[in-house]
Amino acid sequence: MVYIVRMVSSRVSRRIACRTFSFGLLIWLLFATYAFAGLRPDSAVQKSDKVDSILVLKRDHVMELLSGGRVVRTYKVALGRGGLAPKQREGDARTPEGHYVIDAKYEHSAYHKALHVSYPNAEDRKHAAMLGAQPGGAIMIHGLPNGKGWIGAGQRLYDWTLGCIAVTDEEIDDVWILVPVGTPVEIRP
Secondary structure, three states, rough: OHHHHHHHHHHHHHHHHHHHHHHHHHHHHHHHHHHOOOOOOHOOOOOOOOOOOOEEEEOOOOOEEEEEEEEEEEEOOEEOOOOOOOOOOOOOOEEEEEEEEEEEEEOOEEEEEOOOOOOOHHHHHHHHHOOOOOOOOOOOEEEEOOHHHHHHHHHHHOOOOOOEEOOOHHHHHHHHHHHOOOEEEEOOO
């Protein structure tokens, strides 16, 4: 009798274990599909999107990628921690305002990826000279510092850069694909 009870309970245990394992596997697969769906390049970036300009609206903390005057991507951004006034001089931690160009891309930098903005332009140099200062440089559109990608969208909670325009690592991956060197950048107040 004890043998029969053990055999029956063993079969029941195996069925429960199999169902539990199958249910757990199903949950894991659903989670993995949901979690990684946004990481596929095809879902994040359409190859047909050709970006021909970038517009940064500092007051709104928004960066728009445009194609033929039409917005194809919008990103919330963090800016320079020196406030929303235009950059005046080196070290003021402000984001510049004006017309620039993406003149280089750095895949291996202190940040996940970075696109160099051609600041300072002639007007910026002239203005800094009138103040008796250097204009500064190294203004980038970049992701998070290397090893800090886990911060994600939390980086937008306050302006933390030294004058750059920051997005999440996933967003800079999209921007990297969509924005070629030579793309005009306008940064507005």
